Amino acid sequence: MFELKSSCLAIVGLPLAAAMLAGFCGKVIGQRASHLATTFAVGLSFFLSLIVIKQFYTHEISPLNFTLYTWGQFGHTPFTIGFLIDQLTAVMMLIVTFVSWMVHIYSIGYMRDDPGYQRFFCYISLFTFGMLMLISANNFLQLFFGWEMVGLMSYLLIGFWFKKESAIVANLKAFIVNRVGDFGFLIGIAAVLYCFGTLDYRLVFEEVQNISKVELFQLPTGYTVSAITFICLCLFVGAMGKSAQVPLHVWLPDSMEGPTPISALIHAATMVTAGVFMIARLSPLFEYSELALNVILTIGTVTCFLMGLVGIVQNDIKRIIAYSTLSQLGYMMIAMGVSAYPIGIFHLVTHAFFKALLFLGAGSIIFALHHEQDIWKMGNLRKSLPITYYTMLVGSLALIGFPFFSGFYSKDLIIEAVKLSQLPCAKAAYYFVVGGVYITALYTFRLFFVVFHLKTDRDDIHVEPNSWVVEGPLVLLAIPSLVLGALFLRPLSENYFAHSLVIHPEHSGFQELMAASESPFFMALHGFTSLPFVLGLLGIITAWIGYVVRPKSAAWVQRRLGVIYYILKNQLGFDAFYRLVVVMATRTLGLFCWRWGDQWLIDGVGVNGTANTVKRLSQSLRKMQTGYLYHYAFVMIVGFLVLIAWLLLSVIV
C-alpha cells in the first residue's frame, strides 16, 4: 500500500537530512561520503515523486492536504506547517528532484577540485529542501518559508566563491532585489489575512468568491482598489522579484557569478520559476482580478521581449543563457496573464529541462576550457566536445520551439493562448510574443554557432575531456528536452490540472485551445507551416549568415546601429539607474539623517546643547563665587541699599 503522506514527508525530508549530514559532518565523513549521501537522498526523492505522479495520473490517489504541526497562533487562528500534495505539486516535485539530482551528479565532476566541496553539496541539498517546502505548502506562511529559504540558498550559492569580489557583490544584489519583491509579497500575505482571516489555501479559495467584490481602500484620485486586485498585485510583486521580471530582473544576470551547476538548478530550472508556480497555485485568486492579469501579461511581455534583445549582444556564455532565461520566464508570465495556467506550467516544465541542459552544457564547455566564459574565445568546439555539441543542439532547438522538440509544444500553445485571450493588452502582446520567437532563435543560435562552428585560426585552445559524471546528466536531460513535450500534451488535454488550477469560465481561451488540440504528431507537422516557425527559421538563418558565413556582417550591423547596441549592451540602463539613483539616494539620505538629524540636531543642539547651556550658566554663576571677602561685602551692601531704597519707595508711594 502506497502511503502518500509518509512518502511526501520523505521526499521533502530526505534532502534536508542529507544536507545536515554533509554540512555538519562533511569534514569527518569526507568528500565521497558527502556527495554519495546527498545524491542518493535526492535520487530517492526523485523516484518517490515519480511514483506519486504516476499514481496521480492513473487516479489511484487523490490530493492530500495535511498539517504537520502548529507553528504559532495568530490570536486564535492557527498558523501551521502543512502540506498540500496534488497534481500541480507532483509535477513540480518531479522536475525539482530530477533537475536537482542531475545537478548533484554533474557537480561531482564539476566541483571536484573545489575546497568547498562538502559545503557545496550541503547547500544544493538544502536548496532542494527549501524548494520542495515551497511547492508543497498548503498555506501562505509555509510558502513564505520556502520562498525565503530558497532565496537564502541562492544568496549563499551565488557567493559560493566568496573571494571573488564580483560574486559577493552579485549575491548581495540578488538578496536585496529579492527583498524588494518580498516586501510586496509580505504585504500581500497581510492583505490575505485581513480579507480572509486565514492563511490556509483551502479556506482562502473557498471564500474567494465572497471577497471578489470587496473594496479595500480608495485612492486620492477617487479610484477604488478592490481587495482581490490589491492582494494579487502585491503577491505579483513578490513573483517579480523571485522570477526576475522587469524591473526587478537585474539580479539574475549577475547571479551567473555563482558556480555553473547552480545557475542550472536555481537560476534556470527551479527557483526562478517559483513566482510562476506561485501564481499558478493561487490561480483561484488571480482569476478574479482582471487588472492583475493585465499587469502580469504586460510585465511578462516586456520582460520576454526586452530581455531577449539584450541577450543578443552579450558575450559571456552564461549571461546569454541568463537573458534567455529571463525572456522565457516572460513567456511563462504571459501564459499566467492570459489565464492559461496549465500551459504556463507546461512551459515551466519543458524549460526546466532544456535550460538546465543548456547551462550544464555551457558548464561543460567552461570546464573544458579552464573557466573561459567569453564566447569569442571559444569557437569550433564541435569536434572536441561532441556530446556537449549534440546535447546543446537539442537544447537550443527546444528553446527556439522547433517542431517536435519539447519547447515547441509549450511555446506554441502560449502563443495560441495569447491570440485567443480577451484581455485588452493581449492584442499588442501577441505581436511581441511572436516577434520574440525570432529574437530567441537569433540569440540562441548566435551562441551556438559562435561556440561550435566559428572557425578560429588559434590553436591555443586546450580542451580537457569531460568525465562521464559531467556528460551523463547532459544526455539524461536531453532526452526529456526531446520527447517530454509530446508526452505531456496528452495529460494536459485530458485536464490533468483541473483540480489544482482554477480557470474562470469567462477566460475560455485554454478550454478552446484544448478542445481544438490535435495529436502531438500532427500538431508538430502543422507547426512547420506556422508563422512562429518561419520566424524561428529566419532567426537561425540570420545567425548563420551573420556569424558563420559572413562573420564581418555582424560587426557592420553593430556599427550602423551604434546607439541601440550601446543601450542594449548596458542592459537598457537598469543597472546604472539603480546604482546611481536608488543606491546613491539611499546612502545620501542615510548620511543626511545621521550627520544632520542625529549628530547635529538631536545630539548637538538637543543633548549636548542642553548640557552646554547648563555648563555656561553655571560657569557664569561660578564667577560670583570669587572667595574675596570684600566682593561679598560689596554685594551685601549693594543689596542692603537696594532693599532700603525699595522700602522707602514703597512708603513714599
Next chain:
Amino acid sequence: MAFPLLSWLIWIPIFGGAALLFLRKETCVLWVRFFSLCLAMFSFGLSCVLLIGFDVTTSEMQWAETIPWIPSFQIFYRLGVDGLSLPLIVLTCFTTILVILASYRSVQNNVADYCATFLIMQGLMCGVFASLDAVLFYSFWEAMLVPMFLIIGRWGGQNRIYATMKFFLYTFFGSVLLLVAILYLQMVAKSTLGAESDGLFNILAFQNLALTMIEQKWIFLAFLIAFAIKVPMWPVHTWLPDAHVEAPAGGSVVLAAILLKMGGYGFLRFILPITPDASQFFASGIIGLSLIAIIYIALVAIVQTDMKKLIAYSSISHMGIVTLGLFTVFSIIKNTENHDVAVASMEGSLVQMISHGFISAALFLCVGVLYDRLHSRLIKDYGGVVNTMPIFAAFFMLFAMANVGLPGTSGFVGEFLVILSAFQAKIWYAVGAATLLILGASYTLWMYKRVIFGSITQPAVATLRDIQGTEICVLLLLAIAILWLGLWPEPLLNILQASTEHLLNQMLHSKL
C-alpha cells in the same frame, strides 16, 4: 506561603556577586569564573523551574510574595510574575550565562569585579521584572544603573566617560519623571482607597485606579519619557549608540538584550493598563515615532562604519517594531473589532522583544569575538574573515540572517505578527514597517559582505584564529535559541496568550 522562588532569583545572584567583590585579588581567576558560571547556571535553573511551574491558562500573578517593607508608607516587598514578565526573566538569566562564558576570553583583568557586577545586575533586572510594588520597582530600576555605569566606565573603550555620563544622565532624567508619576498615582490611590489601604504603591492597584483624561495625559507623558528613553524611541535614542560603542562586549549584550526590554516592559506594565485612554489618544503619535524609528534609523544604520554602532542602530530600528505593535492595537480594534488580531499584535511585540534579546546579544558577541582579536570595531579593518574563521563566519551568517528577519529564525516571528496586524489597522503602517525587510537586509548583509566575505586585504586578518571552546559554546546556545524560537514559537506564544488578553481588556476598558 509557597517557596519564595522569585526572591531566590533576585537575591542569590546579588549576594553571590557581592561575595565575589570581597575576594582577595590573588584568588585564582579560574575559580572565580567557575563560581560565577555556577551561580548563573543555578539562577537559570531556577528560572526554568519558574517556566515549568507556570500556569499558562491564567493571567493572575504567579509565585506571588508579599512582605511588608516600609509599613508606615504602605510600601511592600511584593513580587509576582505573569506571562509578560516570565519570558523576560528567563531571558535575563540566559543572557547572564552567555556574558559570563564570553568573558572567559575577553576579560583578563579584574575578573572577579566584572563577574560580580554582572551577577548583581542580573538580580536587579530580575527584580525589575518581578516587582509588583512601584517603590520596589523604582528601586531596582535605579539600582540597575549603577552596575551598568560601572561596566561602561570601567571596562569600556576610549571615549567611555562621555558615553557613560550620557547614558546615566539620559536615563536618570527619565527616571525622575517616572518617580513623579508614581508618587502622583500614590496620592490618587490614597484618596480613593483610603490611607490605610495596603495597595498604595501596588502596581496592580494603580491599574484599577480611575483617572481623568487630563491626569492620564500627564501621567502618560511622564511614563513615556522614562520608558521611551530606555526602549529607546526616536528622538531620544542617541545615548544608545555611544553607550554600545564604548561598552565591553558583555555590557553591550546586557544593554541590548535586557535593558532595552525594560522600556518595552514599562509600556506593558504601566502605560497601557494605567492610562488606557491617554494611550489611545496618543497612539497615532507613538506609531509615527515608531515608523520614524524603523525607517530613519535603518537609513542611518546603512552608512555606519563602526560595526557596533551599526548593530546599535539596528537595535533601535527593531525596537520600533515593538512599540508599533503595542500601539496599533487601538486602531485595529476600531477598524476590525477583532480582538484576536489585537492580541496577535501585542504578542508580536513581545516575541520581538525576546527575539531581539537573542539576536542583538549574538551580534554583539560576534563583534566582541572580532574585537578581542584585532581590537578594532571598524568595518574597514576587516574583510575576508571567512578565510581564516569559517566556523565563526557560519554563526555570524545565521545571526545576520536572523537580524534580517528570515523565516525560520526568531527575528521573523515578531516582525511577521506585527506587520500582519498593523495591516489591519492601516495599510500604510504595514507598508512602513515592512520597509525594514529591505533596509534591514541592506545594512546587515552589506556589513557582512565587507567584514566576512572577500579575499584578505588586511595582513592582520590573515593571522586570525577561529573561535573555539567557550566561544563556540556561547554562539551555539544562541543559535539554538534563535532557531527554536523561529521554527516553533508556539510555546512562547502560549505563555503570552492569557496575560496579553488580560492586558487588552484593560486597555479597552475606559477609565473615564
